[in-house]
Amino acid sequence: MDYRYVIVGGGLTAASAIEGIRAHDREGSILMISRENFPPYQRPPLSKEVWFGRTTKEELPVHDDAFYREQRVELALRREAVELDVAKRRVWDDRGIEHGYQKLLLATGGSPRRLNAEGAEIEGVHYFRELEDYLFLERHLDHFEHALVIGGGFIGLELTAALTHAGKHVTLIYQKEYPLANILPRDLGLFVADAYRQRGVEMVSEDAVVGFDEAQGLIHARTASGGVVTTQLVLAGVGIVPETDLAEAAGLDVDHGIVVDDFCRTSDPHVFAAGDVAEYPDLVLGRSRRVEHRDQAVQHGRCAGANMAGAGQRYEHTPFFYSDLFDLGFEAVGDLDSSFTTEAVWREPLRKGVVFYLNGDVVRGVLLWNAWGGVEWARGLIREGRAMTGAERAAAIPALH
Ligand SMILES: Cc1cc2nc3c(=O)[nH]c(=O)nc-3n(C[C@H](O)[C@H](O)[C@H](O)COP(=O)(O)OP(=O)(O)OC[C@H]3O[C@@H](n4cnc5c(N)ncnc54)[C@H](O)[C@@H]3O)c2cc1C
Incomplete structure (x- = not known):
């Protein structure tokens, strides 16, 4: 069958791409092909919130079943896309069924190394x-x-x-x-x-x-x-390997991930890629990178979906990430590379504070360690990219809870 949009993958990126498409095209047919047994669900709670009673399994789905019906999204679960022909604009699943597309999204994420x-x-x-x-x-x-x-x-x-x-x-x-x-x-x-x-x-x-x-x-x-x-x-838990096989076999550019431009387009104009699998140009940090975090999956997926529907949005988002380690938790933005010079401003030594990751005197990354509410501020600071003294950086920290 032929669809206007085919999404390969059934994770957070895929779920957000549907929202991105529907924000610009209420009608175009959508097929989502996913290997998994379940429609898209939140992955991050699987290793924390569900264990600590902060969320339940019932709260994991990104959308309820009615959403897919109302948005007329066809879900092909327990199905793997095994071949892609970008010239013919067709993708085949593991049952040998052929699906035509006008725009295709590769949201294939990664699998455990x-x-x-x-x-x-x-x-x-x-x-x-x-x-x-x-x-x-x-x-x-x-x-x-x-x-x-x-x-x-x-x-x-x-x-x-x-x-x-x-x-x-x-x-x-x-x-x-x-x-x-x-x-x-x-x-x-x-x-x-x-x-x-x-x-x-x-x-x-x-x-x-x-x-x-x-x-x-x-x-x-x-x-x-x-x-x-x-x-x-x-x-x-030794990392993930991006699922690039389909893209590579189809002749798309693949480096550390499927290479996309700032509009989430691959080297084929009808194929997009986003989320964990995509290597994208980070316009703020000024280099290409692949990000394996929830905020990236949600924002990049949404932008890819919007652009598949013709929105023409440049992806300029600076993703943040987070983790919980017993009662220690953090949010982080930018380049958190421990080989950078780091400068910590503690409210309580090693328990609560802000760590700056510096390239010279320019902030490249910010770790908000048990200090909440500072993500937007950190994004702004990294975007500004100006040289600051240590005293200026410390004075710039907003009230965090
Ligand atoms: C346990 C866990 C905890 C996490 N915690 C955090 C956290 O605290 N903070 C944070 O920022 N991030 C966290 N992450 C990372 C975050 O969840 C991921 O970055 C995000 O879910 C990636 O989404 P994705 O859709 O790009 O890829 P994936 O989630 O990998 O989804 C890809 C989907 O595509 C399917 N697929 C792949 N190839 C094919 C194919 N050929 N045919 C059909 N289907 C295919 C896969 O089965 C899968 O359903 C966590 C991840 C895990 C696993």
Whole structure:
């Protein structure tokens, strides 16, 4: 069948793209093809809010079923797009069904990076990305006492907090000296590690799992330093790989992600890409990048949808991101690269304050550490891009709660 719009992917980007399209075209037919069992839902709560009782599974869907009916969006769930012909403007799914389009969006996101360790394919090694992964863990909660979480990034830290809160003993292993090492200044990273230890988590730094053995229902994870962690369940959170296969095979430009311009267009004028999978020009930071965060998925997806419907909107948004680590939480904007010079202004040392990421005297990134309400201010500061003294930066911080 032929559609005016086909969206490949069923995540937050896809959901926002529908809104973007409908803001400019009330009628054009829309097909969304998604591999998942569920229509788009909020992913971030899967590793935090649902575990701490701050949200329920029922609150996860982005839109209720009526929305798709009312907006006349055809959902093709449990369906994978397997081939794309940009010259013919056609896409094929895994049942061999052919779909024609006028405009296509690739909102294919990313899938968990697999562990590079001997025996990593055994049954007890899991990854975490989708609602199905959460439902699996929920169903198996009574079947294990101890979990080994691999990776000191957001997913590893959040799942460690979630499982600890659920009464499990957790060992968290990460390669660097402290978790979130690419983002946090050293003193803050070590503080986070300590906060986790105080909650009873066994923190194993500067080590990596190199192999797994199974014996009598237990998993023995061998580490590079010669240690062994014995556990019942392994959860790996070692990043994602952008799902670019379809785009690459179709001959679209792909670098660190599917390359798009500031109107979310790929190298083919009828194909757009957005969200986790897209490498886009960040007009404020002045370089191209790929962002794996919720705000980017929502805003970039909406802009792509609008532009598919002819809106001609330049994408100028500066996305923010956030995380919750037990009772520590943050919001962040811009380039949070721990190799930049960082300058912290604490209201309460290491517990509450603002960290500036500096290129010379110019603010490139802002970390709002347990300090809320400052995202718009931080965006403005990064956009301004002017040199400031430390005293000027400290004086510029607004009242945060
Ligand atoms: C557990 C978890 C917690 C997170 N927490 C935070 C947070 O606290 N803060 C934050 O800012 N961000 C967070 N994120 C990141 C944020 O959720 C993502 O950036 C965002 O959801 C990406 O949306 P997306 O639609 O671009 O990609 P995805 O969510 O990856 O969606 C892509 C969709 O496309 C489907 N798909 C892929 N290829 C095909 C194909 N060929 N055919 C059909 N379907 C296909 C996939 O199955 C999937 O449904 C979190 C992510 C996870 C997993």
